[in-house]
Structure formats: C-alpha cells, structure tokens
Amino acid sequence: MASMEAYIEEIKDLWDTRWLTNMGDKHRALEAQLLDYLQVPNITLFANGHLGLESIIEALGLKGEVITTPFTFVSTTHAIVRKGLEPVFCDINAVDYTMDADKIESLITDKTSAILPVHVYGHVCQVEQIETIARKYNLKVIYDAAHAFGVKVKGQGIGAFGDASMFSFHATKVFNTIEGGGVTYKDMSLKKKLNDLKNFGITGPESVACVGGNAKMNEFQAAMGICNLRHIDDEIAKRKSVSKRYYDHLEGVEGIRLAKEQEGVDHNYGYMPVVFDGYKMSRDVVFEALKSHEIIPRKYFYPLISRCDCYRDKHQAEATPVALQIAENVLNLPLYADLGLDDVDRICDIIRG
Numbered sequence: 001m002a003s004m005e006a007y008i009e010e011i012k013d014l015w016d017t018r019w020l021t022n023m024g025d026k027h028r029a030l031e032a033q034l035l036d037y038l039q040v041p042n043i044t045l046f047a048n049g050h051l052g053l054e055s056i057i058e059a060l061g062l063k064g065e066v067i068t069t070p071f072t073f074v075s076t077t078h079a080i081v082r083k084g085l086e087p088v089f090c091d092i093n094a095v096d097y098t099m100d101a102d103k104i105e106s107l108i109t110d111k112t113s114a115i116l117p118v119h120v121y122g123h124v125c126q127v128e129q130i131e132t133i134a135r136k137y138n139l140k141v142i143y144d145a146a147h148a149f150g151v152k153v154k155g156q157g158i159g160a161f162g163d164a165s166m167f168s169f170h171a172t173k174v175f176n177t178i179e180g181g182g183v184t185y186k187d188m189s190l191k192k193k194l195n196d197l198k199n200f201g202i203t204g205p206e207s208v209a210c211v212g213g214n215a216k217m218n219e220f221q222a223a224m225g226i227c228n229l230r231h232i233d234d235e236i237a238k239r240k241s242v243s244k245r246y247y248d249h250l251e252g253v254e255g256i257r258l259a260k261e262q263e264g265v266d267h268n269y270g271y272m273p274v275v276f277d278g279y280k281m282s283r284d285v286v287f288e289a290l291k292s293h294e295i296i297p298r299k300y301f302y303p304l305i306s307r308c309d310c311y312r313d314k315h316q317a318e319a320t321p322v323a324l325q326i327a328e329n330v331l332n333l334p335l336y337a338d339l340g341l342d343d344v345d346r347i348c349d350i351i352r353g
C-alpha cells in the first residue's frame with residue numbers, strides 16, 4: 001500500500017479545486033492508468049465492484065436465467081437476483097475451483113441470457129470453452145474478476161475475455177481504492193449506458209435519460225488508486241514470495257491439496273486456498289488450531305451460496321457436489337505483501353501438527 005505521505009500529496013489538489021466527486025481529474029486519470037495496466041479497450045469506474053456488476057447486468061439488458069457458480073462471494077449471486085434475474089448454479093471443477101465448462105450446456109434453457117463465471121482466487125476460468133458455448137447459444141458472458149486484478153493469460157490482460165469483466169478494488173483485494181470497482185468491456189457503446197447508470201441517468205443539466213442509481217467512484221477513492229497503482233508490481237512480487245513459502249512447506253503433504261500453477265498465466269497471488277482432503281486434521285480442526293494461536297484464516301467460501309439462508313429454500317447444494325465438497329474443506333491462509341516468511345513458517349508448523 002502507498003504511504004500516507006504519498007496519499008496526502010495526491011489529495012492536496014482536491015482542496016484547491018473543491019472537486020470532490022462526479023468524475024473529476026483523479027477519476028479520469030485513474031481510468032486512463034487502469035486501461036493501460038489492465039490492457040483493456042474500455043473501463044468504467046464504480047463506487048464498488050458490486051454496483052459495477054449490477055450496472056453491467058443492467059446495461060447488457062439481460063433477462064431470465066444466468067448460469068453462474070455457487071462457489072463465490074455472495075455479491076455475484078446477489079447482483080443477479082437484485083437485477084431481477086434467476087441464478088442457475090453450475091458446478092465447479094476440482095482443480096482450480098472455477099466453473100466446470102463441461103457442465104454448462106446441460107443447464108442452458110430458452111430463458112438463459114448469460115453466463116457469469118468467476119475467476120475465483122484469481123484462477124483463470126476455461127475462457128475458450130466458455131466463449132465457444134456462448135457463441136453457439138448467443139449468450140453474453142460477464143466475468144466476475146473481483147479476485148483477478150493484474151492477472152495475465154499469455155501476456156494478455158484477463159479483462160479481455162467475455163463481453164465484460166468486473167474488478168473489485170475493495171480494501172481486501174490485491175489493488176484497492178479503499179472501496180471501488182471497475183467494469184471493463186469490449187463494446188464501446190456500453191460506456192454511455194454505464195456512465196448514466198452510475199449517476200442517476202443524468203445526461204445533462206436538464207435531462208435525465210434513464211432510471212440510474214448512484215454508484216460513482218469519488219475523487220478520494222480514485223486518488224488512493226493512483227497511489228496504490230504505483231506499487232502494484234511490488235505488491236504482487238511480495239505476495240508471490242509469501243505464496244512460494246507456503247508451497248515450500250505444504251506441497252506434496254498427504255491430504256493437503258494446493259492449487260496448481262496454470263500454464264501461461266501470470267498470477268496475482270491474491271489468495272492462499274488450501275483444501276484438506278483426507279488430511280489427519282479436518283479443515284475445522286486446522287482452523288481452531290490456528291485460531292488458538294491468534295492466527296485467523298478464512299473459510300472462504302463457506303457456506304456455499306446455495307446453503308446461505310437467503311438461497312437455501314430455492315437451491316440445492318447437493319446439485320453441485322464438487323462446489324459443496326470444496327466449500328466444506330477449504331481454508332484460505334493469511335496472505336498479504338508484508339506477511340513475514342517466518343510467520344508463514346510458524347503457520348505451517350501449526351498446520352503440520
């Protein structure tokens with residue numbers, strides 16, 4: 001993260017101009033820098049990633065059913081439901097925990113309008129197969145890329161896949177604007193629609209074109225992004241060395257499953273998911289052991305979305321058995337740029353028992 005001094009320097013202008021929000025200089029500058037960094041043709045910034053996702057669903061005019069994954073943060077499913085659409089859960093694969101593309105076609109009905117997969121933990125979805133299916137059935141594809149900031153596939157920015165991608169810049173993510181998000185997309189004509197949707201549909205001093213909400217990224221958020229973007233490569237490099245240390249300790253341990261490196265992918269090391277599958281301790285026992293040493297890992301994602309109180313009546317978790325199994329056995333270990341390697345050693349000692 002950028003220093004406090006750098007941030008204060010960056011926000012000084014805001015007192016000169018008194019321009020605090022509504023797409024000012026910082027907003028425009030960050031948009032330009034992110035276009036470049038993410039290697040995408042278009043980007044629109046939002047107050048947070050969730051509202052970006054709701055806005056792109058609306059902008060694409062989706063209707064009916066959306067095929068998505070239950071193994072994600074609730075935001076993905078909530079965005080579909082809050083826009084009046086029906087989520088249809090597709091199972092995940094047991095290798096990288098993204099949507100199992102082989103299982104998509106059997107879920108398509110005449111009501112399906114889109115596929116909304118998640119690059120979970122920054123792992124790249126089966127983008128080519130998903131693209132082929134979407135073309136065949138004329139479906140839109142929106143990626144929830146909240147975890148995938150800076151991820152590249154064969155040198156290409158991950159935002160280049162599908163019709164659109166949503167990136168989250170929440171404080172807990174690899175890159176942050178405190179709260180914030182960005183939607184990237186191919187079709188330039190979406191820009192106007194997204195800008196209207198994030199600002200009450202106001203298109204001029206005396207004109208309101210549509211029933212938009214308020215989802216603008218303000219200047220303080222954008223300034224934070226400008227500062228943090230200067231350090232992003234260093235941030236990812238540090239995370240990589242922390243992640244490597246975990247792999248040094250845990251790879252090959254019987255009953256412990258780690259995600260494999262994806263070929264041709266530059267990863268962002270946002271998360272350290274570990275699946276306990278036949279290990280001498282269950283996930284919950286490992287969780288308690290770490291907690292007793294004041295180390296708080298996260299059962300991320302647990303419960304599975306289809307087991308959350310607001311969804312369990314309408315959806316069957318057993319219908320996506322792989323997702324259910326992973327949700328019951330996964331633990332995300334602490335991973336951040338400044339985590340000491342000796343702390344990783346200590347955490348792994350506890351896990352190894």
Ligand SMILES: *Cc1c(COP(=O)(O)O)cnc(C)c1O
Pocket residue numbers: 048049050051072073075076118144146147167168169170179180181
């Ligand atoms: C963080 C996150 C979101 C929501 O992003 P916000 O910026 O917090 O609104 C959506 N989907 C996933 C998978 C996330 O991790």
